[in-house]
Amino acid sequence: MIADHDIPYLPRGVRVHRDRVRDAWVLLAPERAITLDAIGHAILSEIDGTRSFGEITAALAARYNAPAEDIARDSAGFLGALHDRRFLEVHS
């Protein structure tokens, strides 16, 4: 599980892309892709390779005016799923 001090980043070759055919945001990796909903895109938009998971969830909590613990739980699950599938790496 990702911790507050961990710094998530997109590894080389992985990028967020607007798919005009699907009219959706997608996360592209070599020979693989996933579609993102608005919340998934919002989480990934906060990832810049320098900010910690705690900083990211605090920013999202302010942006969505939602309980920080809900955002931390959902974001950790989302990013953990991406990490398991090698769409995301983490500096500990």
Add this chain to the structure above:
Amino acid sequence: MAWNKPIIREIE
């Protein structure tokens, strides 16, 4: 927009 649990769909 309200916060919801995010969804991932893999394109295969």
